Amino acid sequence: MPEFHRKIERSAIGFVLAIVVVASIGGFVEIAPLFTIDDTVENAPDMRVYTPLEQAGRDIYMREGCYACHSQMIRTLRDEVERYGPYSLAVESKYDHPMLWGSKRTGPDLARIGGKYSDAWQVAHLINPRAVVPESIMPKFGWLRDNPLRIDDLGEHLTALRDVGVPYTDDMIANATQDALGQTAPDGDFAAGVTKRYGEATQVRAFDGNPATVTEMDALVAYLQILGHLTGAAQAGVAVQPEAAQ
Amino acid sequence: MLAQLTSGERQLSIVVLILMAMVGLAMAAAGRGDPIGVHGFIVVVASVAMIFVMLSGLYAPEPSAERLDHYYDDPSKVGVILTMIWAMVGMFFGVWVASLLAWPDLTFDAAWASFGRLRPVHTSGVIFGFGGNALIATSFHVLQRTSRARLPDQFSPWFVLLGYNLFCVLAATGYFMGVTQSKEYAEPEWYADIWLVIVWVVYFAIYIRTLARRKEPHIYVANWYYMAFILVVAILHIVNNLAVPVSFGHAKSYSAFSGVQDAMTQWWYGHNAVAFFLTSGFLGMMYYYLPKRAGRPIYSYRLSIISFWGITFMYMWAGSHHLHYTALPEWVQTLGMTFSLVLLVPSWASAGNALATLNGAWHKVRDDATLRFMMAAAVFYGLTTFEGSFMAIRPVNALSHYTDWTVGHVHAGALGWVALITFGSIYCLVPALWKRERMYSAKLIEVHFWLAISGTVIYVFAMWNSGILQGLMWRTYNENGTLTYSFIESMVAMHPYYIARAFGGLLFLLGAITGSYNILMTIRGHSQAALQPSDDAPQRNLAPVAQPAE
């Protein structure tokens, strides 16, 4: 044994290997099984992917660091379920690359924020939170309404997402830019394509109140309004009861 | 400093810099209209500037072979200066974002200055800028002394140090432009991540090459910790950052993982970044500088070995305690909780070992603020690891998670442990590197010490209060069985604590500024006579050893 270790140590390489082996096993044991989990976790046949506009909104959510103050993970605790709604299921973030569960609630959880407020409220709140909630300490995001959304490259975004496993079809990728235009202009030519590709329930409206241009505000609000509604699995009632928060 | 490089190394540097400039140019061209183009431009400017610096010394005479009789400390010197610059930058942004939570409009009405973009500048600035540079600078110093061997060459240490700082600059400037993967403590995008891998491979090579040429038969335990830091951070970084870029002209990429798998991967990374970046590396620092400063050998060398393997082994299992009561399978949560509890054993072994080393030298701790920095760091290390294990217990976590308690815990570790051990080590290192008898002012070290301690204590107490209060308000029911407090009420209740926290942070920042001034004055030689050249160092008083094999 000591001879063995002395050898390992003398050629520092052996020592390096020892560290690598010792350190990586823990991660492997914990993480590897999660990659085989797909077949046992809840199934949600109604789960849909994000539209290009919603995905763009999600990217803005990351860009602006909303995740630093907001979680998107309702834990299985009674008070959380009563405050925020049915607890989050694994399947709900299946297409989230990366996940945005968050680790800090400086602001409330947003996992089920979709539909809680009107578009107009969301827009006003994002432009100046204190105009809507006087005590709020949330930052202002006024520039989102002025910035046009970059939509010419949305197809590339969806392609990259398909590469990591999100089931976007060729049709969705080819029409990504049009679908972004369509989802914000219900009376325009492209609106029908959106519901055809992403389902009748897809919300098609001028999220920022102005159908003429697609802004970053459109995208972000479209994303917020779909949160918690990509599938009805959580609302449909689930087997496990939340643990009491005592 | 260029004079120390051989002409071959100067040429190599220029070739490498030209390559970098070309890559930068390609990024700038491919990424027009995208932040990656701006980053390409930054890379070009940095490389070209360095090319000019190199050209200015290209035809200087070859360095004399005499240099090989000394350790190569120039990179450590620059590293120390960069450490202090990043400390001030990172902590300044920390104070700013802390103030924003108390006074949300205390900022410019512009995207770059909003909380969500400034926060990662703070976290990366202190963790990677301040902490990373401190680790690189001290590791080169410790590695050479404990191996009794000079660094293998004069090019690669510069490549690591400056390359690493380029990474930090790309990270910070990226956040201002909204470039982020949103992965906590791994925000930089794919191209910066790839660059870091290259830098890291060279860093690792320096370590291995120096160790292979060592004249001591045994590898001193501090190096074990530094090695674990380098190796495991490499593994974590590569796995956690696997992603597919939208295109070569886009800064944006999409993570290879999603949902639960991504959550587990991110916290496996996040928790072990704490373990191997913020703990292992700094324990390496402690195991060298603390005994050195105290003038006493480490209390128990065996204990340090046991805690080394304990930490290396067990931390890797504990990440899932960040995901209690979430959609992560319960057995993984329980596993994470169990290991987090067991982890207390090697952690306290380290803290206890450090304090026991000082036993019998308490008069030194009383008189010497530098040593006191290290002692306080060991105490905070013990407290924080205890708190961490406690917070990993599921029911406790139910209360603490998502609240400021976590923030307080992180800062007990980051301010109390990481920053204090770093400042202590740097106050040892600076006079040694610049051959001064002592720091410019012992009094200013004393001032820094008390600013740092009071800042940390105010910060941590404020966050304990707010965190626990928040957690309790969220789960309080009234007699009708409904929730008593709205979210907004809990938010309003935080206000006084957020002010206190910003104040604590401000004290800590002032301490860092004081320290930087003290270091600057020491470097400029405003102190007692310079030391004799190290050639006159006292003879080793050790028993002769078996002749090393290499």
Added chain:
Amino acid sequence: MSWEHETVVAFSKSWGLFYLIAMAVGVLVYTFWPSNKKRFERAKDSILDGDDKPWK
């Protein structure tokens, strides 16, 4: 990937435990092996000498 989730989990749980114990025993044996004592003693003192030059 024909691995069943249950199999992988079971493997992880049992071998993880075995590995933990084996690793702990290994480290303890190394640390307390009598002939290692001397090198450890030397190592802990050797950083304290004032020598600040590489050895030839």
